[in-house]
Amino acid sequence: MSNEAPVFSAEIDASIQAVREDVARLHAELVRNGLVVWTGGNVSGRVPGADLFVIKPSGVSYDDLAPENMILCDLDGAVIAGTAGSERAPSSDTAAHAYVYRHMPTVGGVVHTHSTFAVAWAARGEEIPCVITAMADEFGGPIPVGPFAIIGDDSIGRGIVQTLSGHRSRAVLMQNHGPFTIGVDAKDAVKAAVMVEDVARTVHYAREAGPLIPIPQEAIDSLFHRYQNVYGQNSDARR
Amino acid sequence: MSNEAPVFSAEIDASIQAVREDVARLHAELVRNGLVVWTGGNVSGRVPGADLFVIKPSGVSYDDLAPENMILCDLDGAVIAGTAGSERAPSSDTAAHAYVYRHMPTVGGVVHTHSTFAVAWAARGEEIPCVITAMADEFGGPIPVGPFAIIGDDSIGRGIVQTLSGHRSRAVLMQNHGPFTIGVDAKDAVKAAVMVEDVARTVHYAREAGPLIPIPQEAIDSLFHRYQNVYGQNSDARR
Amino acid sequence: MSNEAPVFSAEIDASIQAVREDVARLHAELVRNGLVVWTGGNVSGRVPGADLFVIKPSGVSYDDLAPENMILCDLDGAVIAGTAGSERAPSSDTAAHAYVYRHMPTVGGVVHTHSTFAVAWAARGEEIPCVITAMADEFGGPIPVGPFAIIGDDSIGRGIVQTLSGHRSRAVLMQNHGPFTIGVDAKDAVKAAVMVEDVARTVHYAREAGPLIPIPQEAIDSLFHRYQNVYGQNSDARR
Amino acid sequence: MSNEAPVFSAEIDASIQAVREDVARLHAELVRNGLVVWTGGNVSGRVPGADLFVIKPSGVSYDDLAPENMILCDLDGAVIAGTAGSERAPSSDTAAHAYVYRHMPTVGGVVHTHSTFAVAWAARGEEIPCVITAMADEFGGPIPVGPFAIIGDDSIGRGIVQTLSGHRSRAVLMQNHGPFTIGVDAKDAVKAAVMVEDVARTVHYAREAGPLIPIPQEAIDSLFHRYQNVYGQNSDARR
Numbered sequence: 035m036s037n038e039a040p041v042f043s044a045e046i047d048a049s050i051q052a053v054r055e056d057v058a059r060l061h062a063e064l065v066r067n068g069l070v071v072w073t074g075g076n077v078s079g080r081v082p083g084a085d086l087f088v089i090k091p092s093g094v095s096y097d098d099l100a101p102e103n104m105i106l107c108d109l110d111g112a113v114i115a116g117t118a119g120s121e122r123a124p125s126s127d128t129a130a131h132a133y134v135y136r137h138m139p140t141v142g143g144v145v146h147t148h149s150t151f152a153v154a155w156a157a158r159g160e161e162i163p164c165v166i167t168a169m170a171d172e173f174g175g176p177i178p179v180g181p182f183a184i185i186g187d188d189s190i191g192r193g194i195v196q197t198l199s200g201h202r203s204r205a206v207l208m209q210n211h212g213p214f215t216i217g218v219d220a221k222d223a224v225k226a227a228v229m230v231e232d233v234a235r236t237v238h239y240a241r242e243a244g245p246l247i248p249i250p251q252e253a254i255d256s257l258f259h260r261y262q263n264v265y266g267q268n269s270d271a272r273r
Numbered sequence: 274m275s276n277e278a279p280v281f282s283a284e285i286d287a288s289i290q291a292v293r294e295d296v297a298r299l300h301a302e303l304v305r306n307g308l309v310v311w312t313g314g315n316v317s318g319r320v321p322g323a324d325l326f327v328i329k330p331s332g333v334s335y336d337d338l339a340p341e342n343m344i345l346c347d348l349d350g351a352v353i354a355g356t357a358g359s360e361r362a363p364s365s366d367t368a369a370h371a372y373v374y375r376h377m378p379t380v381g382g383v384v385h386t387h388s389t390f391a392v393a394w395a396a397r398g399e400e401i402p403c404v405i406t407a408m409a410d411e412f413g414g415p416i417p418v419g420p421f422a423i424i425g426d427d428s429i430g431r432g433i434v435q436t437l438s439g440h441r442s443r444a445v446l447m448q449n450h451g452p453f454t455i456g457v458d459a460k461d462a463v464k465a466a467v468m469v470e471d472v473a474r475t476v477h478y479a480r481e482a483g484p485l486i487p488i489p490q491e492a493i494d495s496l497f498h499r500y501q502n503v504y505g506q507n508s509d510a511r512r
Numbered sequence: 513m514s515n516e517a518p519v520f521s522a523e524i525d526a527s528i529q530a531v532r533e534d535v536a537r538l539h540a541e542l543v544r545n546g547l548v549v550w551t552g553g554n555v556s557g558r559v560p561g562a563d564l565f566v567i568k569p570s571g572v573s574y575d576d577l578a579p580e581n582m583i584l585c586d587l588d589g590a591v592i593a594g595t596a597g598s599e600r601a602p603s604s605d606t607a608a609h610a611y612v613y614r615h616m617p618t619v620g621g622v623v624h625t626h627s628t629f630a631v632a633w634a635a636r637g638e639e640i641p642c643v644i645t646a647m648a649d650e651f652g653g654p655i656p657v658g659p660f661a662i663i664g665d666d667s668i669g670r671g672i673v674q675t676l677s678g679h680r681s682r683a684v685l686m687q688n689h690g691p692f693t694i695g696v697d698a699k700d701a702v703k704a705a706v707m708v709e710d711v712a713r714t715v716h717y718a719r720e721a722g723p724l725i726p727i728p729q730e731a732i733d734s735l736f737h738r739y740q741n742v743y744g745q746n747s748d749a750r751r
Numbered sequence: 752m753s754n755e756a757p758v759f760s761a762e763i764d765a766s767i768q769a770v771r772e773d774v775a776r777l778h779a780e781l782v783r784n785g786l787v788v789w790t791g792g793n794v795s796g797r798v799p800g801a802d803l804f805v806i807k808p809s810g811v812s813y814d815d816l817a818p819e820n821m822i823l824c825d826l827d828g829a830v831i832a833g834t835a836g837s838e839r840a841p842s843s844d845t846a847a848h849a850y851v852y853r854h855m856p857t858v859g860g861v862v863h864t865h866s867t868f869a870v871a872w873a874a875r876g877e878e879i880p881c882v883i884t885a886m887a888d889e890f891g892g893p894i895p896v897g898p899f900a901i902i903g904d905d906s907i908g909r910g911i912v913q914t915l916s917g918h919r920s921r922a923v924l925m926q927n928h929g930p931f932t933i934g935v936d937a938k939d940a941v942k943a944a945v946m947v948e949d950v951a952r953t954v955h956y957a958r959e960a961g962p963l964i965p966i967p968q969e970a971i972d973s974l975f976h977r978y979q980n981v982y983g984q985n986s987d988a989r990r
Contacts, residue, residue, distance in 0.1 A: 067310060071784060071949050072942055074885070148885050148949070154957035157882045159964045165396045167423065167450045168313070168387050184884065184970050185977060210966050211884045225311055232310050232387070238960060240393035243477060247398045249449050253423050260424060306549060404635045406662065406689045407552070407626050464550055471549050471626070479632035482716060486637045488688050492662050499663060545788060643874045645901065645928045646791070646865050703789055710788050710865070718871035721955060725876045727927050731901050738902060 039116030046084050053079040053088045053220070054101035054118075060224045061090060061099045067228045069149040070096070076125040079220030080135055080142045085109045087135055091122040109136045126185060133191020134216060138199065143220035145227040148212045151234035155179075156207040162230075162237050165246045167257055169233045174202030174258035177230060182209040190214075202258060205230040278355030285323050292318040292327045292459070293340035293357075299463045300329060300338045306467045308388040309335075315364040318459030319374055319381045324348045326374050330361040348375045365424060372430020373455060377438065380455045382462035387451045390473035394418075395446040401469075401476050404485045406496055408472045413441030413497035416469060421448040429453075441497060444469040517594030524562050531557040531566045531698070532579035532596075538702045539568060539577045545706045547627040548574070554603040557698030558613055558620045563587045565613050569600040587614045604663060611669020612694060616677065621698035623705040626690045629712035633657075634685040640708075640715050643724045645735055647711045652680030652736035655708055660687040668692075680736060683708040756833030763801050770796040770805045770937070771818035771835075777941045778807060778816045784945045786866040787813075793842040796937030797852055797859045802826045804852050808839040826853045843902060850908020851933060855916065860937035862944040868951035869922075869930040872896075876926045879947075879954050882963045884974055886950045891919030891975035894947060899926040907931075919975060922947040 042050065057079045064070045064077065073096070078089035088104045105124040106114045111132030113120050125131075131144045155162055155177075162177040164170055169177075180197040183189035194214050197206045204226040205215045213230050217223035240246055281289065299316045303309045312335070317328035327343045344363040345353045350371030352359050364370075370383045394401055394416075401416040403409055408416075419436040422428035433453050436445045443465040444454045452469050456462035479485055520528065538555045542548045551574070556567035566582045583602040584592045589610030591598050603609075609622045633640055633655075640655040642648055647655075658675040661667035672692050675684045682704040683693045691708050695701035718724055759767065774796045781787045781794065790813070795806035805821045822841040823831040828849030830837050842848070848861045872879055872894075879894040881887055886894075897914040900906035911931050914923045921943040922932045930947050934940035957963055 072945050148883075148953075150949075150953050151956060153883055153885075153953050154960065157954065157957035157963050158961050160961065165449060166387075166392055168392075182964075182966075182970075184974055186973070210882060210964055228310050232389075236387075236389050236392045237396065238956060239390060239477060240396035242481065242959065243393065244397050244399065246396050247421075247449060249421075253421075256425070257423055404688060405626075405631055407631075467549050471628075475626075475628050475631045476635065478629060478716060479635035481720065482632065483636050483638065485635050486660075486688055488660075492660075495664070496662055643927060644865075644870055646870075706788050710867075714865075714867050714870045715874065717868060717955060718874035720959065721871065722875050722877065724874050725899075725927060727899075731899075734903070735901055 040114060042084070046081065046086075049081050049083060050086065050088065050106060051101070053081050054104045054106075056220050057088045057090065057104050058099050058101045060220050061096060063224050063228070064145075064147060065096050067231070069147040069227060069231055071148075075147040076127055076131075076145070077220055077224060078125075078128075078131045078144050081106075082142070086114070087131065089128055089131055090125050091119060092125050094122070107132065127190070129185075129188065130190040130194065130214070133188050134194055134214075137191075137195045138216065140218070141216045143217045143223035145215045145217075145220070145223040146212065147227055147231070149227070149231040149234070151238050152205075152207055152213040152231050153211075154238065155234055156212055157210055159209045161207070162234055163246065163248070164254055165237060165240065165249060166233065167249065167253075168229070169237075170249060170254040170257035171261035172226070172229045173205065173233070174262075175254055177203050177205050177207060177233070180206040180208045180214075182211070279353060281323070285320065285325075288320050288322060289325065289327065289345060290340070292320050293343045293345075295459050296327045296329065296343050297338050297340045299459050300335060302463050302467070303384075303386060304335050306470070308386040308466060308470055310387075314386040315366055315370075315384070316459055316463060317364075317367075317370045317383050320345075321381070325353070326370065328367055328370055329364050330358060331364050333361070346371065366429070368424075368427065369429040369433065369453070372427050373433055373453075376430075376434045377455065379457070382456045382459035384454045384456075384459070384462040384466040385451065386466055386470070388466070388470040388473070390477050391416075391444075391446055391452040391470050392450075393477065394473055395448055395451055398448045400446070401473055402485065402487070403493055404476060404479065404488060405472065406488065406492075407468075408476075409488060409493040409496035410500035411465070411468045412444065412472070413501075414493055416442050416444050416446060416472070419445040419447040419453075421450075518592060520562070524559065524564075527559050527561060528564065528566065528584060529579070531559050532582045532584075534698050535566045535568065535582050536577050536579045538698050539574060541702050541706070542623075542625060543574050545709070547625040547705060547709055549626075553625040554605055554609075554623070555698055555702060556603075556606075556609045556622050559584075560620070564592070565609065567606055567609055568603050569597060570603050572600070585610065605668070607663075607666065608668040608672065608692070611666050612672055612692075615669075615673045616694065618696070619694045619701075621695045621701035623693045623695075623698070623701040624690065625705055625709070627705070627709040627712070629716050630655075630683075630685055630691040630709050631689075632716065633712055634687055634690055637687045639685070640712055641724065641726075642732055643715060643718065643727060644711065645727065645731075646707070647715075648727060648732040648735035649739035650704070650707045651683060651711070652740075653732055655681050655683050655685060655691075655711070658684045658686045658692075660689075757831060759801070763798065763803075766798050766800060767803065767805065767823060768818070770798050771821045771823075773937050774805045774807065774821050775816050775818045777937050778813060780941050780945070781862075781864060782813050784948070786864040786944060786948055788865075792864040793844055793848075793862070794937055794941060795842075795845075795848045795852075795861050798823075799859070803831070804848065806845055806848055807842050808836060809842050811839070824849065844907070846902075846905065847907040847911065847931070850905050851911055851931075854908075854912045855933065857935070858933045858940075860934045860940035862932045862934075862937070862940040863929065864944055864948070865929045866944070866948040866951070868955050869924055869948050870928075871955065872951055873924040873926055873929055878924070879951055880963065880965075881971055882954060882957065882966060883950065884966065884970075885946070886954075887966060887971040887974035888978035889943070889946045890922065890950070891979075892971055894920050894922050894924060894930075894950070897923045897925040897931075899928075 076090045080087045102118045105119040106117045111128045180193040183193045215226035315329045319326045341357045344358045345356045350367045419432040422432045454465035554568045558565045580596045583597040584595045589606045658671040661671045693704035793807045797804045819835045822836045823834045828845045897910040932943035
């Protein structure tokens with residue numbers, strides 16, 4: 035492997051820099067929303083127009099996450115030698131992120147956390163039922179559970195892709211492990227990580243105290259379609 | 274619809290500006306009190322002396338909520354063209370706020386959140402029993418549940434008005450959705466949103482661990498009347 | 513009632529000023545420890561060497577709590593006219609604080625909050641069993657429950673004094689209402705308010721998940737006596 | 752006991768100063784991660800190359816924890832007279848820390864807190880089962896419970912050492928008391944204190960809502976070995 039930095043076009047260079055800044059900044063949202071402790075959790079973003087993505091280094095404090103410390107990888111998860119941050123090891127979940135980017139071409143961002151309530155559902159291998167309208171808006175139904183899989187081969191990435199392909203939900207609870215979320219870009223995937231913990235917590239407390247009232251399927255459909263198309267400041271609602 | 278700004282009297286102009294500042298600032302209270310995540314939640318305030326109210330734009334980050342970004346609407350929920358912020362879409366809950374202002378003339382503020390414990394009661398369609406004195410003070414009895422209703426027509430606004438008209442409570446838990454609160458002004462409605470989550474959480478934990486002791490009705494009445502009339506620095510206690 | 517400020521000795525004046533500063537500052541500890549929302553909660557401190565105490569004004573935001581806004585009262589709870597802050601109404605719990613100072617001469621500070629878990633035990637009228645060593649250290653046994661009593665006469669103050677007189681605990685859970693704590697000074701009472709919520713929360717979660725292991729009475733006694741006499745930087749351990 | 756400061760080599764002096772800075776700074780992590788209230792909790796760090804460790808003073812506010820206030824002790828827990836901070840009493844848990852340093856030579860840091868969920872498991876005397884992969888990574892299996900022991904002799908230290916010697920876990924839940932954690936240095940022990948509360952909380956919520964799915968032992972083993980050897984920026988993974 036050469037240690038020389040590859041030469042990108044000025045446009046790709048600018049895209050890389052923009053994604054580095056997004057990914058570095060978005061880690062602070064994980065902290066602000068109480069989704070991570072210590073160095074846990076990771077955000078990545080695809081570089082538009084290139085077979086590349088940017089991800090957090092492994093085991094580094096949240097206080098040290100600057101754009102130039104983010105790590106540029108190809109879609110096999112290999113670090114691009116000679117680029118900023120490439121002297122460090124990327125997140126230990128890099129292979130799972132890479133698998134998702136390779137197999138889901140419309141995904142522009144991936145997030146993984148061990149947020150408390152999402153992990154609690156995952157430890158029971160139980161999907162979160164869709165009983166609140168905010169969940170219908172954001173996920174269009176229940177949050178599904180993915181298979182038990184451990185680091186070492188492609189099984190985590192494969193589990194994410196198999197569970198979320200063709201599913202409305204942008205979040206999957208990997209059994210005994212925790213949530214992975216996807217989005218059109220890194221910010222959208224972070225939003226999904228924030229919202230999946232919010233609904234995991236709310237539905238946990240709701241169900242503890244008695245039976246839940248289901249939402250009729252046609253209301254779930256209606257809320258999901260409106261939210262995806264109308265909510266926010268433009269039709270590209272989730273950005 | 275003309276794009277020209279309407280001409281208001283200097284007095285109304287000053288009122289609009291004051292409400293813009295209140296509404297923008299009060300959104301920070303939602304964050305500070307942990308009632309909202311991401312761009313969720315909305316506060317509105319009626320403009321005294323005019324058939325107008327000010328509300329938050331849709332899907333905009335809490336860090337970007339300045340007075341000039343708030344949106345001025347008439348009581349049908351239509352944006353007043355040509356005024357500050359009118360290039361943006363108002364909160365997707367604007368129709369519900371407008372319905373309340375049209376049908377409850379003494380209401381000067383409306384707040385909606387998806388705060389965790391209030392939504393948990395709403396997902397079971399269960400009213401919160403009045404078992405703590407702070408709840409008797411603030412709400413004068415149980416927090417009622419409103420009907421299941423989804424965005425698209427007047428059904429949310431109608432559900433709020435039907436539930437709260439003639440009720441002591443300034444908060445309603447809309448089934449499967451979450452709390453809406455009203456008040457004499459935006460600040461009073463925000464206080465009700467803070468307090469409804471506080472009592473929803475406290476009564477949730479209380480009841481989890483065993484039977485609750487009811488408060489006699491005459492004590493609830495006495496606490497409610499004292500608090501509405503005596504508490505605080507003047508008789509206009511809840512402002 | 514004269515509106516003229518009384519004349520105190522220079523020594524008492526200095527004590528009043530010191531207690532004003534302590535009481536104002538200590539309210540921030542209630543916020544920092546998550547014990548209060550909005551304008552709830554109140555701290556008072558006795559003025560050493562005088563039949564006076566200092567308490568928070570009623571219904572005022574935590575952001576506005578400066579020493580000169582604190583209110584000086586006599587031991588009947590009457591505001592001392594003409595002194596700083598006396599144009600405002602004192603906390604609506606002033607009568608209860610005054611009753612405690614009149615009847616418990618060694619009490620130098622009183623605190624009242626509606627902190628979540630302490631109120632949850634109070635809504636069931638259930639004392640908190642002493643199953644963790646930190647609770648044995650700080651309170652020497654269970655946290656007792658006081659009678660149901662509402663504002664309007666001396667019944668709250670009487671309930672606090674009857675429950676805590678001769679009891680090791682510096683905290684009482686007033687039924688359906690919430691915790692009142694006492695201490696050698698305002699800071700010590702605030703510490704008790706922080707610790708009672710901490711143990712109320714911990715024992716709540718502990719008991720939810722299965723049977724608790726009791727601590728032998730002789731171990732409780734030993735921990736309590738050591739902590740009161742040895743812990744901290746001097747024998748006056750709880751200051 | 753002489754009051755004269757001992758003379759250390761320049762190298763040891765530099766080590767002492769570095770450990771003072773680490774220990775003082777790391778207390779802020781206990782606060783930031785919500786593990787302590789008031790003056791509770793303590794961190795200590797061994798001085799490399801000397802039979803000495805640095806620990807927090809007893810009962811001092813977290814706002815006052817500067818390096819020069821930390822206290823230097825020998826491995827019997829005696830304060831080294833004449834050194835910075837030696838005019839104060841060390842943490843009341845100093846004897847337990849000293850016992851661990853004397854009997855576990857590879858331990859470089861010890862932390863004790865009363866964090867909510869870890870104490871809740873301790874009050875039931877129940878070990879935390881290993882049902883989430885983050886726990887397999889960090890602790891290699893369940894978090895064990897240590898015996899009931901109170902301050903006054905070596906019984907706390909002995910209980911920690913007996914429970915953790917030869918155990919994968921760096922955390923022990925002392926019955927009715929709370930967690931003690933160890934590490935290669937003070938930072939590593941603080942990380943263990945953060946993670947033990949995180950898993951105690953997550954597994955508490957998980958189990959409240961239904962049966963947990965166990966993780967196969969060979970998967971636990973695989974995760975533990977990978978994490979100890981590969982995770983982070985070097986082989987010295989937990990530093």
